[in-house]
Amino acid sequence: MKMPEPDRETLAKRVEIAAALSRIVTAEGGVIVDEDELRPYESDGLTAYRQPPLVVVLPETVEEVRQILRYCHENEIKVVPRGAGTSLSGGALPLADGVLLSMAKFNRILDIDFDNRCVVTQPGVTNLGITNAVQHKGFYYAPDPSSQIACTIGGNIAENSGGVHCLKYGLTTNNVLGVELVTIEGEVVRFGGKHLDAGGYDMLGLLTGSEGLLGVVTEVTVRILRSPETVRAMLTGFPTSEQAGDCVARVISAGIIPAGMEMMDRLATKAAEDFVHAGYPLDVEAVIIIELDGPAVEVDHLIERVTEIARECGASTIRVSESDAERQVFWAGRKAAFPAVGRISPDYYCMDGTIPRGRLTEVLRRMAELSVKYDLRVANVFHAGDGNLHPLILYDANVPGELERAEEFGSDILKLCVEVGGVLTGEHGVGVEKRDLMPEMFSEDDLNQQMRVKCAFDPSSLLNPGKMFPELHRCAELGRVHVHHGETRFPDIPRF
Amino acid sequence: MSETFRPDNPDQLRDLLAWATSEEKTIEIVGAGSKRALGRPVNADHVVELGGMAGITLYEPNELVMTASPATPIAEIEAALSENSQQLEFEPPDYGPLLASASGGQGGSGARSNAPAGTLGGAIACNLSGPRRVKSGAARDHFLGFHAVSGRGEIFKSGGRVVKNVTGYDLSKLLAGSWGTLAAMTDVTVKVLPLPEKTRTALLVGADPARAVQAMIKAMQSPHEVSGAAWLPASLADGSGVELVSGQKGSVAALRVEGPGPSAEYRCNALREMLAEYGGTEELHSINSIAFWREVRDVMPFARPGDDRAVWKLSAPPASAPELVAELGEIEGAETFLDWGGGLAWLALPAGTDASHEAVRAAIERTTGHATLFRAPEEIRRAVPVFQPQPGARTMLAQRVKAAFDPKGILNPGRMYADI
Secondary structure (H helix, E strand, C coil): CCCCCCCHHHHHHHHHHHHHHHHHCCCCCCCEEEEEHHHHCCCCCCCCCCCCEEEEEEECCCHHHHHEEEEHHCCCEEEECCCCCCCCCCCCCCCEEEEEEECCCCCCCCEEEECCCCCEEECCHHHCCCHHHHHCEEEEEECCCCCCCEEEHHHHHHHCCCCHHHHHCCCCHHHHEEEEEEECCCEEEEEECCCCCCCCHHHHHHHCCCCCCCCEEEEEEEECEEEEEEEEEEEEECCEEEHHHHHHCCCCCCCCCCHHHHHHHHEHHHHHHHHHHHCCCCCEEEEEEEEEEEEEEHHHHHHHHHHHHHHHCCCEEEECCCCCHHHHHHHHHHCHHHHHHHHCCCEEECCEEECHHHHHHHEEEEEHHHHHHHCEEEEEEEEEEHHHEEEEEEEECCCCHHHHHHHHHHHHHHHHHHHHCCCCCCCCCCCCCCHHHHHCCHHHHHHHHHHHHHHHHHHCEEECCCCCCCCCCHHHHHHHHCCCCCCCCCCCEEEE | CCEECCCCCHHHHHHHHHHHHCCCCCHHHHHHCCCCCCCCCCCCEEECCCCCCCCEEEEEEEHHHECCCCCEHHHHHHHHHCCCCCEECCCCCHHHHHHHCCCCCCCCCCCCCCCCCEHHHHHCCCCCCCCHHHHHCCCCHHHHEEEEECCCEEEEEEECCCCCCCCCHHHHHHHHHCCCEEEEEEEEEEEEEEEECEEEEEECCCCCCHHHHHHHHHHHHHCCCEEEEEEHHHHHHCCCCCHHHCCCCEEEEEEEEEEEEHHHHHHHHHHHHHHHHEEEEEEEEEHHHHHHHHHCCCCHHHHHCCCCCCCEEECCCCCHHHHHHHHHHHHCEEEEEEEECEEEEEEEECCCCCCCCHHHHHHHHHCCCCCEEEEEEEEEECCCCCCCCCHHHHHHHHHHHHHHHHCCCCCCCCCCCCCC
């Protein structure tokens, strides 16, 4: 993956830039230049890529963020924003000639408002930290990415993070009410708040999932939900993946939207079982965990119906959790699936495509063919309810050529997702990882239109360059309109 | 001379807009034209009707997804969905009667007809959502992707047909609620969801705004998944077509629950128990519930024939509703009802010369949120800011975003703000 060529002039001014930032952020340790201290920042959750930043700055106030961005804008210095650095797509990968803006010190919850059912927080608070702050009154924040113990809400906004429960409760974008944003030009703007619908153009919706390319979020308002009265999970196993896929489709078409519906293939199930001993069946091709929530009377009713559907689809295992402890055991293997796969292979590469549910069997079959072609094993874990696949490609980075082969395998899987009507990334983001695959899904006109939106917020392309777009065009060039004066009036268009 | 164009396909639309941008001719984009009385009036050189491209092009009930041309009537969409016991969960409102009543029933279906007036594209372009907004989100939350022609005269797309998608910017969100000022859509893909088996509505009778909002907050804080929470003062409850509502002779707060039969019944009972401490309770079953929530959705309390008052839509933090209702009540002749658990206030007042915009905006300033002038004679909508004015930096960003899609400002000029 090629990153933009570092600007020599900026590299040469490193000391000067650090000094200027130290005048803005005066707290001790607020600016990091020491090479050893820069090392922890050199990569994020996509560890295959490493690059120490020019300098790290850790502001504590909105005013400091504003001044940092304004300084970088005036001096044409690139900026990479960073939350907890858990991105799986390299969204927070530093640039050699860029300032790494860490929001780690924005770690306070500002307002818990149960009457308006929302929390106002700084962006560096963790996803789970929000739930922890409200659960004493029976509330929670719904999106639950598997990194929720570490990832920050600011990072969730940047990536529009999902989780196992977004089938019923939506992604980050459906659960955010407002943000405060600082633009690269140093303007502080607010979109939305404690009310519904942001007003004007929906910049809130645009910013969610914009991967740190449009601005730096300094405050977030999220909606919180009351926890359901009852939650129960079902553990089902199927002799074939066709039957499992059929079961998922039939649950949905019966009008049932479970809180979560997660599938694992044989390899992932075996790895998980060996790791956590959740009691998963090992004689099946696919395991599905189906979680239902609501009042007990509803959950019991739906469990009966889903049990019937699973049986009709040929399930060889059907277990229903009788206690919350048992439910947690069902989930334990699924939640530990990634590290479990990590135990059976020196390295793994996690993919994140989404497909229309109905194409699942076909995609699994073709993925198995690719596995033979590339001579690499693949374990499948996926959010079956919404068609979001997480194939884990097993490889060994110490074997020359295996990483490259794994990456090629991965990109073939993502192309396959697009081919069947799906998309390149369901929740991990484009980042640097899938940047060069964007033309698989988008035409040049599609991408140019997206980049024009980027230009509206960041005319000099200083915010997180090298991410999301395969190549960045200059804004002036993108803005040009090709005028064809005096052309015909298109008489073939019906008028009246 | 103004002409009306009716392209048959996206290529014709592209050619037309490429021509318009070259010649700097302004264009008004129209689906069924049911929302022309909403927003700021547009005076464009020409009109483009999208009706030539209407129709559902993809509907896969098992995938919970539908793609249709934007000019497809909501009535057609809902008919197709109901055959599979599915629905648009954002409850697109039908403002036909509301907008027609002020003009004495002219230009629309003054009397209530069963077929809604609007199109799918119109509901999305204006990001209009019904009472279920509090639980299920707005139109924009169900809008997965689109193809469109920009004001530059270029065909482009964003999003897709799957719910989980973070590939590139979510331009669907930008187009939802842009009132046709950024691009003319040629197809839209939406998430569809199962129709609930049963609907129940718990009613609380006789509560003033403060107590009603308190009760609604308590209900919304409960685990009962309330999918509608509204309050009508006695004067408006009185006009409901649902006898169990009009017959109460008092104000009515209503809480809706939907789901499998036993669950809806259980939750409705639980809510009635919870409401008992605030006053007398009653309940509506499915048919009455559906009729009542349709009235709330379509702002029927202000759509009685001959009602020519100005109507405002105010979105504010739900808990501030009592304060907001009190303050709006100071305005001569004002009448308010609440939806979205108190987060949405519908206000009617004498149109006068300026729809009391200064007083209304002063009130929303204090609670935070935004106020939209929803129904008013054209001359007032031309003179008074229809949408909430935005602070400087936001206006600058909005102008730049507009220019990113429509650099010559040819699409629906002035529809949202004088310069957008």
